[in-house]
Amino acid sequence: MALTRTIRKTVKARIQADDGFRYALFSHAVEVMLADDMATAKSVLKDYIDATIGFDDLATESGLTVRHLKRMFQPSGNPRAAEMFRVIGILQRHQGIQLEVSTAA
Template sequence: MALTRDFKQTVLARVQADPAFRDALLEEAIDAMLAGDVDTGKSILRDYIKATVGFEQLGADTGSSPKSLIRMFGPNGNPQARNLFAVISQLQRHAGLTLHVRAQPQ
């Protein structure tokens, strides 16, 4: 089911107005990827990038073309680990966060 533009605009407004929500969205994207749901993680990251740093600035910061980044996080994108981690690293810097992975019993 495709998300409506209204929902995406709501997320954008919330990310810009609520730093805790913004940080939780980045964390959720990474958690989804680590859990094996790469498509959901990419989708959340795409929305996060649009609402925060933007693809133009992220491209400049990572040395990648913005179009390449947009494709990478699109539905058919298949980011290489090197590119994905460069983006995550830059997003952490931009947000002033450091994300950590912790093992939890299932």
Template sequence: MALTRDFKQTVQARVLADPAFRDALLKEGVETMLAGDVDTGKGILRDYIKATVGFERLGADTGTSPKSLIRMFGPTGNPQARNLFAVISHLQQHAGVTLQVTSRTR
């Protein structure tokens, strides 16, 4: 189900107004991908990118075409690990956060 424009605008406004929410959105996108739900994780990161750095600036900063980035985080995108990790690294630097992976036994 597609998100409505009002919902996306609400998320963007919250990201701009609430740094804790912004950081949690980045963390949720990465955690969702690591949990195996790559499509949902890409969607979360796409919304995060749109609400923060934007695809144009992200492309300039990472040396990747903005159109390639948009495709990469789109519903049918299949990013290479190198490109995905470069973007995640840049997003962490831009947000001033460091995400860490920890293991847990089930």
């Protein structure tokens, strides 16, 4: 368990310090979600939220409770699509970015 905490702290510090890493991580989370890897998407988004906006501010902006948001991003969580896209929209606004979806050949 100590190793996991160290990795989480390292990732959090890097998210907070490196704009490129933060944007790439957010983009990756959305990409894996669209590729039907919700377990990875939820894990990455949980770390991302914790290091950026935080669950308290996200709850205020989304109208969802902190408890509900944290449950959404647990491994056993089963978030509704509308809630996930609401969260992604808030995270985009918070970071001042706009993700675009395109097809790959």
